[in-house]
Amino acid sequence: MLPRSYAVSLLGLCALLAACERPLPPPVTRVAMVVKAKGDAYFEACARGGRKAAKELGAQFFYEAPVDGSVEEQIEAVDGLVTRRMDAIVIAPHEAKALAPALKRARENGVRVITFDADADEKRSGREWFVNPSNDEAVGRGLVESMVSSAGAKARTAIIASTSAAARQQQWIRAMREHISKVCPTMQIVEIRRCEDANAAFAATQEVLQKNPDVTGIFALTPELLASAGAAVKAGSQKRFVTGLGLPDSARGLVKAGVVPAFVMWNPEDLGYLAVQVAVQAVKGKLRDDSNEIVITSTELVNRVARTKTFKKAIKNREVLLGEPVIVTAATVDEFDF
Secondary structure: OOOHHHHHHHHHHHHHHHHHHOOOOOOOOEEEEEOOOOOOHHHHHHHHHHHHHHHHHOOEEEEEOOOOOOHHHHHHHHHHHHHOOOOEEEEOOOOHHHHHHHHHHHHHOOOEEEEEOOOOOHHHHOOOEEEEOOOHHHHHHHHHHHHHHHHOOOOEEEEEEOOOOOHHHHHHHHHHHHHHHHHOOOOEEEEEEEOOOHHHHHHHHHHHHHHOOOOOEEEEOOHHHHHHHHHHHHHOOOOOEEEEEOOHHHHHHHHHOOOOOEEEEOOHHHHHHHHHHHHHHHHOOOOOOOOOEEEEEEEEEEOOEEEEEEEEEEEEOOEEEOOOOEEEEOOOHHHOOO
């Protein structure tokens, strides 16, 4: 009979050998979201959706937001995330071409790269998928129709946009012009003013209206610009209207005051959620180069009961489309909480 100490040691050795035979758990997927600027309500909503997707999929979620909103900070963030061995980077590019080399370096180091909100230069960057919030033509159509419903088809209008580097806004403006020429050729865009930030947008809107007193409609192409342009119009004595890309929380007061009768949006939480789903599924091998759809199973608690739903999004030319934009009005603005 073995002494007790030998028996205990033998049992311990057997347990160790048995543990060694068990397969190791798969490593936790690490996915980082890189946005354009810190403190932006739109991208903070994207991050909430991204965290939700990561939690459902058992992934770790990291968030990088440049303080000064520059492409140089985005490049530094991407290089740093490669060093930190992220499995995937989900990024809203500030500039398509300038960011491409950094994304290419990430791909060469085995990091999956997915763009969202705006795309990078696909060939130069090597990004794999683009999660597109909405079709550019649909956004342009929605903006023009929102303006027609408030200022009329003969309105003289101006556009408040971000700097010329915002390629996505250039596409929206082109789509707006095309829709105007087809549907309401009497509408005019008399000026396009580009602004670095919301503070500049307030002053720019005032200057545009002083220069063009017959302008009755302003298109503002980001939620921050919409809020600033709306505040400038509200402070004036003449009845004018603003529409553009907005978020319910920042536009709600202007909508109810009638300054912004309608604005265009998509749900940024849904966009961030979809982008992280694409990233994690790519890392886990569920999404391949030849995939023509992504299948998503989402679970949420409703009255403390887990509800599971499955839905699909088509993939075309390595692009995943979130869906059609939503037109928000005074009748619907309180349905949203972001």
